[in-house]
Structure formats: C-alpha cells, structure tokens
Amino acid sequence: MDSHDSIQYIKGVGPQRARLFEKKGITDLSSLTYFFPIRYEDRRQISKIASARFGVKEVVIGEVSKVSLKNFKGRSLFEVILKDNTGYLSLVWFNFEYAYMVKRFRTGARILAYGDIRSYAGRPQMIHPDIEEFDLEGDDTLNFGRIVPVYSAIEGIPQRVLRKIMKNALDASITTVHDYLPGLIKQKCILSDLNESLYNLHFPSDDVSLDALNTQVSAFHRRIKFDEFFFFEIALALKKQASLKKDGIVFSMPLPGIKSSKMDYIAALDKSLPFTLTDDQGYVIKEIFHDLATGYPMNRLLQGDVGSGKTVVALYAALLAINNGYQAAFMAPTELLAQQHYTTIRALTAGMDITFDLLKGDTKELERRQILTRLSDGSLNLIIGTHALIQPEVKFHNCGLIVIDEQHRFGVVQRMELKKKGNNPHMLIMTATPIPRTLAMTAYGDLDISVIRQMPPHKKPVKTLLFYKTSQRQEIYGILRDEMKKGSQVYVVYPLIEESDALELMAATKMYEELKKVFKEYKVELLHGRVKNNDRDRIMDDFRTGLVNMLVATTVIEVGIDVPNATVMMIEHAERFGLSQLHQLRGRVGRGSEQSLCILYAHSLTVTARKRLGAMVKTSDGFKIAEMDLEIRGPGEMLGIKQSGMPDFKMASIIHDIDILKLAKDTAFDIVNGNIDLEKQDKDMLYRHLYESDKKAISFIEV
Ligand code: ADP
Ligand code: MG
Helix, strand or coil: CCHHHEHHHCCCCHHHHHHHHHHCCCCEHHHHHCCCCCEEEECCCCECHHHCCCCCEEEEEEEEEEEEEEEECCEEEEEEEEEECCEEEEEEECCCCHHHHHHHCCCCCEEEEEEECEEECCEEEEECCEEEECCCCCCCCCCCCCEEEECCCECCECHHHHHHHHHHHHHHHHHHCCCCCCHHHHHHHCCCCHHHHHHHHHCCCCCCCHHHHHCCCCHHHHHHHHHHHHHHHHHHHHHHHHHCCCCCCCCCCCCCCCCCCCCCHHHHHHHHCCCCCCHHHHHHHHHHHHHHHHCCCCEEEEEECCCCCHHHHHHHHHHHHHHCCCEEEEECCCHHHHHHHHHHHHHHCCCCCCCEEEECCCCCHHHHHHHHHHHHCCCCCEEEECHHHHCCCCCCCCEEEEEECCHHHCCHHHHHHHHHCCCCCEEEEEECCCCCHHHHHHHCCCCEEEEECCCCCCCCCCEEEEECCHHHHHHHHHHHHHHHHCCCEEEEECCCCCCCCHHHHHHHHHHHHHHHHHCCCCCEEEECCCCCHHHHHHHHHHHHHCCCCEEEECHHHCCCCCCCCEEEEEEECHHHCCHHHHHHHHCCCCCCCCCCEEEEECCCCCHHHHHHHHHHHHCCCHHHHHHHHHHHHCCCCCCCCHHHCCCCCCCCCCCCCHHHHHHHHHHHHHHHCCCCCCCHHHHHHHHHHHHHHCHHHHHHHHC
8 A cells, every 4th residue: 555545644643543443444544534423422512410401311521529339239330420510410330340440430530421311319310321531621622512423433542532533634635535526416416515525424513413414314424325326336337338339149039930950949949848938937038039139248137036937938048049059058056956957958958959968066077078078169059057167177169148047146256257258148147036126226237137026827825834932843843744644745944054064064963863753754864065965966866756755954955946746844943044045945845736834943033033034924925025134134134135246335225225326326327328418527537536446346347
C-alpha cells in the first residue's frame, strides 16, 4: 500500500493505533471515513439529576461521590453514586470486573452517563449506563451538546478518541475526496452530496432526525446506500453489455418435413418422452431455442423448484446443439447427481445415435484417458460430469453448449472455467433454489431468467409434520414403521455442518446404529460423504431398487436424487437447517404419485425456529419459502447467494432498501446503455471510481 495512504498519518492515529484499526480492516483514510457509527446518542441536552425524567434516556454529568459492592438477591452488584449540584444518581452494574471498575470510578472523577432513568425506591437509577470520562478542559463539541456518534468498539481506542480521530479524518478527506456522482444524477435521484453525507453520518447537524439516523433512513444514509448498489449495478450493466456482442454460435432449428441425412434428435425426443411436458417446460424450451438462434451467446438462469423437471429441458437444449454438430457438456455438483443424469439421459435417448459418457473424480485412469481423447477429437457428442470437467486436461472438439446444474454449488469462477473450454459456448445455468425476484434482479442482473413454476401433474404436495418433544420420538418411529409396512422407503436425514467433522459423523453413525436396532426387520443403510465411492454407488442402487428400506444419510442426498418410491423423510435436528435447505431436502420425497410425508424433528425450539419450521409446515411453494428465508436470515446467509458473486453490501440492505436498489439499478443501466446522456468526463469519472474502489465488482465483470 502507498505509505501516504496509510492510516497512521492521520492526525491522532500513529503506528500503534493504526495496528488496532487494522484489526478491524480499517487501513486507509477512505475505510476510516466509511467506518460508520452503529448508533447515535442525543446529547443535545445535558440533564440535571433532579430534573431527569423517569423512563426516558438522559445524559447526566456528575462527579463520582461513592462506589460500593453490594449484594442483590444473591448476585453481586457494583454501584456508583454520581452527584451534581442538584442531586444523586445511582449507577448499577451486574456483570463486572471488580478491579477494573474500582480503577475506572475513582471518587471525584467526572463522568458522563447515558441511559434509561429508572426509579429504585423512589430514587433515580441507571442500569448498565454508557459511560464516558468527561474532560472539562476545552470546549468539547464532539462529545456533548450534539447528536453523538457511537461506533462499534475498537479495542484500545475509547469512543472519545475515536470521535476525535474521525473528525480529523473527515477534515482531511474534505480536501481530497471529490464527489464522483455527476450533478445530473444527484439531481435526478435526489441524492445529497458525498462529503456532506459523510460528515453528517459521523457528526449530524442538530436538525437531522435522531430517529432517522438510528433507523438508517436519513438522507445521508440514503446516499451511501445508493452508491453501494449503484456501482455494483454499473458493473452488472457493463457485463451485460459485453455479453450483447453478436458473436455467439447460431443454432438452426430442425425444419419439419425436410429429411436430412442426420437424425433429428429433437423430434426423436418428442416421440420417446414418457410424459407430456408441462406448459412451463414447453415455454422455457421455446425461450432457450430462441436464444440459441439469435447469434448472441446465451446466458440464461433456469429456476425451478425441486422436481419441476429441469433436466429434460436441458436435454432439449443439448440435443439442439448436437443436431447442429456441436458438443454439449452437463456439469453437476455431486457424483451421485452426475450418475443420475447419466442414467436419465441414457434412458431418454435410447434409440438415438448420439454418443455420450460420464466423467467423475473417481473415473479409472484408463477410461478417463479414453473419454478425454474422444472428447477432444469430437467423437463424443455429450459429456456429463462433476467438477472433473474443469480439469485442465479436459479439452473439447467444439463445445457449443454448457449446462450447469444446481449452480449454487459452483462458484462464478468454476462456471467461467468451464465456459472457457468451449468456443464462446451458450450457457444454461439451473437452480432449484428459488431466488426471490428482487434478489435475482440484483445478483444476476446480467443473466436472463426463466422460471418453471408448475409441477408435473402427478405431483402431490408433501405433507409436513413438526415434532419437538423427546417423548414424541417413539410416535415418529411408529409412523415410519407403518409407512414401511405399506412398502414405502424412508430417508432419515442427519445434519452435518462439516462432512469432515469426526464428532458429528459419530453422532450420525450412532443414530444409524440405533435405527438398525429399532427397525430390525428392515434393511437400514448409512450414507455420508466419507462412504467410499463403490459402497456409495451400491447403497444408492440398492435404495433405488428397493432392497434398502431406510436410508440414514447426511445432506449428501440433498440435491437432485430421484427415487419415486421413497415417500417418507424424517429430518433430525430440523432446527439446524436453513429453510431453503429444508425445502431442498423435502424435495427428495414426493417424486412419485403416492402421498408423501416429511417429518421435521426439532430438538430445541426457539421462537424463531418455531416460526421458520411452522412456515415449512404451511407452504410447499419454494418461492415463498425462499422469501421467508431471505427475510429471516438475510441474503448473505441464504443458500446459494454466498457464491453468487454479489458483494456484501455494508450499509444497504436488499430487503429494506428495495426502492433505493430499483433506483440504482435503473439509473446504472440507463447510463451504461446511453439512455441518460452524461458528459464524457462525468462518465469517465464514474468508471474510474468503479475501477479504483470496487475491486470485487471488477473481478466480477472480468470472469
Ligand atoms: P428437477 O427440476 O428437480 O431437476 P427432474 O428434472 O429431476 O427435476 O425431474 C423430476 C422428475 O419428474 C423426473 O423423474 C422426471 O422424469 C419427471 N418429470 C419431468 N417432467 C415431467 C412432466 N412434464 N410430467 C411428468 N413427469 C415429469
Ligand atoms: Mg435436477
């Protein structure tokens, strides 16, 4: 880093404090000025003790007149008596370190206390007030007589010192920071000035509403939030624009009635399909075929709930590529899933003269080499595989289409690695994690989005039951036994946060041992990430064919597994899973025409957990669940969002600031597309700021 930028040169910092700041990720002037208060205190008025109002937050300044250690209902309590020239106020702490408190509250010290005034035996008292040493020297306009910023604690730097440093930093940045947003944009979007906003966020002027500050909706918050969204959206808009180059492969549609020497695989699939496509499937296939014929490279995200039938849609796209003489690749996140796709595709393309194979991490060396050769010399039409497809040795002859299944399991980078292997191939990205529209709009603004909302007709919603008492375990076992008697197969899912965690694995194994005893008359098997590949394939095959009645498994079965006769799922420790993940798991049952059942068993139930799991019982609509998940857990946590390439916005929230987000998105796309006419120098300034400040956005554009 340029040493002049280093934070230690800011007045009041120095090398020692600079290190403390660094621990918080604050390394330069800019990151310091963007270290915003977590809340604001109203210190415009200092109260006299005698006139402090009960039930109201007040600021009081006084002198420590006495400290004592007391006992209150068996707990020790530290009390400081503060006095001013009108009366006495008791300050009380329950959890404290005695030595520290005694040192901090020397008799005669002048301090400021801020907190709720309560009445204790008719006298005013504050419990766990905020305290600051009060410096009588000088005219302290940063800490008193104003709305005062409170920052998240930085070890070793008291709030007062921090405020002073912040003031110096702001004074320094006023001369160096220039507003990169053109006046036209600020006017159009009603945004305040950058420096004015920064200053007011730290030291608000008296006329700013305290409430607006504390709920982060002041005009100054709005400006910073806008910027966060805006530059991310500019990056997306640029990425989208780059993808609009007409340099994609043009696939032509088979012409009905015209016989060619080659087989028409699309017509063949139409004929061999064992079911009728749903309207949504038909519509999405049309959308995709349209994309593939335009000459622009396709970049499409296909969202569809588990079981909505995305695989066959992707197969249509792959067959069109093959019809046109190109290869297609199908990448899935797990070996189980890749294997399953292989089996499905083999069945659906029986009788067609296309060549395809399966490449996994554990494919034997000799076979692997053969596959790689056939792929690079063009004798394979279609390759299905896992991450193994990204390896450098994998080369295509002419890959024209890439399908990525369950995209949330892959990072943006992996996606692009595969894309690079083709000759600017079309991309179809599929996900069963329904992403709420607003979020999709932000995170995937560069992709076109298709949605399958309809389920195939035979699908009945899964019935979901919630249990949360230890005594209910036997009842649950009773239900499982009844279902197995009727011939159903059962999943029991055990949560492992880390597949590699030995302790957790032991818990799952113990569970399995217990179930084996309880259900002696049935065949019970265990499946987790550490089970060897051969065993895993055998267990899955036995489960598929019905030899195994009960499969105890970790979340390795989460994605895409399709066993229609498995109609019951019990989820242990349901409270540990996120809603979207539960929904994914639940999607493993309800694949056949029988009524299916999902039993959520929570081992402890907090209020939020009850709300979340209650939602699972109430609805089976993946989109509704995703929206609830988003609301409860926030976007960063939501399954699939972490790897989406979307930055963690520091201040802005895509839930609470939707309006700002929309404005930022529209404005950004209008600028990039030339619908808002900016002076060249203004536009340059924007792009320069983007490149200088937003490294993350840039890496996002570049992949
Ligand atoms: P997902 O969208 O979760 O990947 P799949 O593609 O695995 O779903 O499809 C789930 C099951 O539904 C498969 O067994 C598939 O053959 C079947 N299926 C797909 N489309 C239809 C349809 N239109 N009618 C009936 N069954 C269908
Ligand atoms: Mg699938």
